[in-house]
Amino acid sequence: MVIRRHNEADLRSLAELFTETVWRVNIRDYSLEQIAAWAPQSPDLDWWRKRVAGLSFWIAELDGCLAGFCGLGPDGHLDLLYTDYRFQRRGVARSLYQQVEADARTAGIRRLFTEASITARPFFEAMGFRVLREQHVELRGVTFRNYAMEKSIECPA
Numbered sequence: 001m002v003i004r005r006h007n008e009a010d011l012r013s014l015a016e017l018f019t020e021t022v023w024r025v026n027i028r029d030y031s032l033e034q035i036a037a038w039a040p041q042s043p044d045l046d047w048w049r050k051r052v053a054g055l056s057f058w059i060a061e062l063d064g065c066l067a068g069f070c071g072l073g074p075d076g077h078l079d080l081l082y083t084d085y086r087f088q089r090r091g092v093a094r095s096l097y098q099q100v101e102a103d104a105r106t107a108g109i110r111r112l113f114t115e116a117s118i119t120a121r122p123f124f125e126a127m128g129f130r131v132l133r134e135q136h137v138e139l140r141g142v143t144f145r146n147y148a149m150e151k152s153i154e155c156p157a
Helices: 008-024 032-038 045-052 092-106 121-126
Strands: 002-005 056-062 065-072 078-083 111-117 130-139 142-152
Touching (some): 008 045, 008 078, 056 092, 065 092, 078 092
């Protein structure tokens, strides 16, 4: 597996991976209406460009394919951790998470936080995050349940 920084050429692939994964994986925890609002079938690349701007953003490649991605905001916000549905349970999310946590430590960030889907909550708990609260958020007029989660990390002296 190769973990690397993203570049502009990755944008369409990122959007497609996200859409396919939400439709194939998150569908088990969310309704069709929620999935359609969360991951429209025609991804908006301008929206994606703005979404990843300002994040330290990493790509995982496995077997020559884009297998996942994850971003970290300067405030410790772990954002957009997704693994391609074809590469689930192969260590992609864990590898991306470890890269992001290492970046956070280097930057002196002491607290990581995220909004985890029902689907992703067990992964984040396995990585040491704790649930702060259940949330009901609205996106494109549809309400979703997710979890505000956090993890304290130690930084190098």
